[in-house]
Amino acid sequence: MKEPKFKGFSTETNQWHFGFGYYINYYTDKFKAEKGINDNITLFTECSPVIVEMESVGQYATTVTDINHIPQELFAGDIIRFRYKGEWNPWSEPMVIEWGGDKYPAFDVKGHSYDCNLLSLFVKSGEYEIEYLGTAYENPKLLTSYK
Helix, strand or coil, X not given: CCCCCEEEEECCCCEEEEECEEEEECCCHHHHHHHCCCCEEEEECCCCEEEEEHHHCEEEEEEEEECCCCEXXXXXXXXXXXXXXXXXXXXXXXXXXXXXXXXXXXXXXXXXXXXXXXXXXXXXXXXXXXXXXXXXXXXXXXXXHHC
């Protein structure tokens, strides 16, 4: 079985960190007010634990070769778009990868209305190219049509 992998953004280091597990740090309102902090996550990395922003944490979903022929690891919270046989089409709108939860335990793209796993379908078909655009944490304006 593949070990879980996560990524999260640290405002202390101003960079993304990758780890194998995390712990959610919930603080009382009084403590947050006194320290000027928000709830956050401790991401366990190979080197040492790192405090990262809660909204930035995503679990590894899959690895694809993007349109630039670069292997790209995709995580929940990443923004991608699809190109069919070299042509941009309605699927070219930016979409965010998300975990479906208990009712739909799979990674998929948010914002489609079909009864299938669009991410899996497009990745496995071999007919769609995927372009990695960034993360929803750093580029929320790319997703305005899905909010």
